[in-house]
Amino acid sequence: MSGLALPLRALGGSLIEFAHTLGGLALVLGRILRALVPPRFDRDQTWLNFFKVGVKSYPIVVMTALFTGAIMVIQSGQYVKQTGATGLLGWGAGYAVLAEIGPVLIGLMFSGRVGANNTAELGTMKVTEQIDALRALAIEPINYLVVPRFLAMVVMLVLLTALGDLFALIGGALTSELILDVDWRVFFAGVIDGHLLDEFFIGLAKAAGFGASISVVSCHYGLTVSGGATGVGRAVNAAVVTSAIGIFVFDYVITYVANRFL
Amino acid sequence: MSTRRPRETEQPGDRTLEVGEATALLPALRMPEERATVLRVDSVTCWFGDHCVLDRVSLEVREGEVVGIIGPGGVGKTVLVKLCTGLLEPDSGRIDVLGNELGRTGQKDRQRLRERIGLVFQNYALFDFMTVGQNVAFPMLQRGGYTAEDVATRVQERLTEVGLPKVQHLMPNELSGGMKKRVGLARANINDPELIFFDDPTAGLDPVTSSKIFNLIRLTQSHRNSTCVVISHDIDRMRPACDRYVLLYKSRVYFEGTEADAMASEDAVVHEFFRKNEGIGA
Ligand SMILES: Nc1ncnc2c1ncn2[C@@H]1O[C@H](COP(=O)(O)OP(=O)(O)O)[C@@H](O)[C@H]1O
Ligand SMILES: [Mg+2]
Numbered sequence: 001m002s003g004l005a006l007p008l009r010a011l012g013g014s015l016i017e018f019a020h021t022l023g024g025l026a027l028v029l030g031r032i033l034r035a036l037v038p039p040r041f042d043r044d045q046t047w048l049n050f051f052k053v054g055v056k057s058y059p060i061v062v063m064t065a066l067f068t069g070a071i072m073v074i075q076s077g078q079y080v081k082q083t084g085a086t087g088l089l090g091w092g093a094g095y096a097v098l099a100e101i102g103p104v105l106i107g108l109m110f111s112g113r114v115g116a117n118n119t120a121e122l123g124t125m126k127v128t129e130q131i132d133a134l135r136a137l138a139i140e141p142i143n144y145l146v147v148p149r150f151l152a153m154v155v156m157l158v159l160l161t162a163l164g165d166l167f168a169l170i171g172g173a174l175t176s177e178l179i180l181d182v183d184w185r186v187f188f189a190g191v192i193d194g195h196l197l198d199e200f201f202i203g204l205a206k207a208a209g210f211g212a213s214i215s216v217v218s219c220h221y222g223l224t225v226s227g228g229a230t231g232v233g234r235a236v237n238a239a240v241v242t243s244a245i246g247i248f249v250f251d252y253v254i255t256y257v258a259n260r261f262l
Numbered sequence: 263m264s265t266r267r268p269r270e271t272e273q274p275g276d277r278t279l280e281v282g283e284a285t286a287l288l289p290a291l292r293m294p295e296e297r298a299t300v301l302r303v304d305s306v307t308c309w310f311g312d313h314c315v316l317d318r319v320s321l322e323v324r325e326g327e328v329v330g331i332i333g334p335g336g337v338g339k340t341v342l343v344k345l346c347t348g349l350l351e352p353d354s355g356r357i358d359v360l361g362n363e364l365g366r367t368g369q370k371d372r373q374r375l376r377e378r379i380g381l382v383f384q385n386y387a388l389f390d391f392m393t394v395g396q397n398v399a400f401p402m403l404q405r406g407g408y409t410a411e412d413v414a415t416r417v418q419e420r421l422t423e424v425g426l427p428k429v430q431h432l433m434p435n436e437l438s439g440g441m442k443k444r445v446g447l448a449r450a451n452i453n454d455p456e457l458i459f460f461d462d463p464t465a466g467l468d469p470v471t472s473s474k475i476f477n478l479i480r481l482t483q484s485h486r487n488s489t490c491v492v493i494s495h496d497i498d499r500m501r502p503a504c505d506r507y508v509l510l511y512k513s514r515v516y517f518e519g520t521e522a523d524a525m526a527s528e529d530a531v532v533h534e535f536f537r538k539n540e541g542i543g544a
Contacts, residue, residue: 124390132349133387137401138376140369 041147049152065164069171090190122222157211213246306355333510380450395430
């Protein structure tokens with residue numbers, strides 16, 4: 001009996017913690033939505049965050065995308081060489097990148113770059129009482145800090161994913177040309193013949209979902225930091241892990257819905 | 263009793279005011295009992311976990327007063343200030359600020375109330391993503407209705423008041439602790455709030471600057487007729503600034519009154535805190 005009590009208690013503890021986090025996330029999301037209609041958020045901060053998020057993350061998105069496209073082509077290279085089905089190269093790489101690998105990898109990189117940075121920033125503001133200072137100056141932190149970040153992350157991740165798609169295809173085409181000796185025009189013809197517009201839009205829908213979950217998660221962990229600098233470190237860590245879980249859950253749900261109804 | 267003294271060079275508009283007229287204009291000249299209550303803390307209790315930080319604390323601050331709150335470090339002075347500004351919620355008891363019961367104000371009303379209150383944080387709490395000038399201007403810009411010129415002029419004026427006329431373009435992390443404190447003071451002051459809380463405004467400052475800060479608090483009170491609540495352990499330097507003191511000790515209000523009351527008291531703890539030359543606690 002007592003041998004079972006300890007793991008059971010641990011399990012109960014994690015379940016309670018899980019419910020606690022989920023509740024906190026729902027609360028942040030609810031407050032964001034309430035500040036959106038009617039709009040009560042700070043416009044200047046929103047523009048500033050669009051700019052910051054975009055500038056901060058486009059280099060890593062371009063890098064991630066170039067390599068992703070290249071790797072997809074190299075992976076299918078052996079098969080294409082054996083069969084001579086070069087027309088499939090563009091379709092295969094394009095399908096995988098646009099619908100699945102592109103948004104997920106870019107989302108994970110984005111979470112590591114922008115999400116982690118956001119948790120650290122808000123967490124530091126929390127432990128140095130800057131959040132309290134805002135409230136004391138009659139400014140609602142949700143309207144001034146959180147909603148601008150939410151909007152910036154959702155919109156920018158969609159735009160960055162579109163940009164990433166383009167660079168992934170360029171990476172794929174370059175690799176075909178340079179490594180597999182398949183003309184880049186053949187690669188792009190394969191992409192276009194594949195009718196991948198649906199996949200492209202599914203990918204963007206995923207990016208929007210990932211952006212929303214990354215922003216809600218990173219803001220929640222940032223605003224609930226306690227315990228000084230160590231607490232900030234712990235929160236950043238938790239935010240990155242939870243964001244990654246959020247990305248896979250959203251990926252599953254959107255993929256399922258898209259396959260079912262499209 | 264006639265207060266009208268004949269003067270040789272009496273100008274129009276230069277006549278001496280009758281006592282009644284003067285006190286109507288300047289609440290500070292009225293007897294304390296006649297002035298409106300600006301802050302009333304009524305039997306407030308606050309727990310952190312199983313540690314009772316404040317136990318049935320009550321106090322009252324009237325319009326135009328400068329009240330000093332003293333007590334050992336960790337007794338709950340900062341917690342009390344955060345309760346009074348609605349940054350923390352008490353577990354029981356009632357707090358009235360500027361005629362509003364804090365526990366019953368909605369988000370809108372509370373926001374409007376906060377525009378009338380200033381708060382200087384113990385740990386500065388300057389926005390580290392803004393310059394000093396932007397920090398001080400922030401409350402004014404958020405309130406709106408001022409031209410850029412108004413804002414610039416007033417920011418410069420208030421920074422000069424705290425002895426920092428040349429730091430506008432620096433970032434907060436380029437300042438020393440004492441300078442940050444004074445910038446926090448300028449920021450809390452910029453909208454001329456009716457009630458200002460100073461949480462340990464002179465901690466870590468040199469004696470000369472400390473004295474200046476307390477003078478400034480006194481000036482703020484008399485020029486703008488703000489009511490001030492000052493937390494400090496620097497009893498010697500806060501003497502010229504404060505009208506009245508509240509001593510927090512062991513989670514309770516241990517003593518309340520003027521310095522003369524404290525000196526007349528027989529209590530050893532009260533004497534310890536009001537003794538000259540040394541302050542206790544942090
Ligand atoms: N957020 C918090 N969580 C837990 N305990 C706290 C918190 N804030 C303050 N306390 C406790 O409340 C007590 C009073 O703190 P504080 O008001 O900062 O003291 P001081 O009188 O020095 O300003 C301390 O014992 C502190 O440990
Ligand atoms: Mg304190």
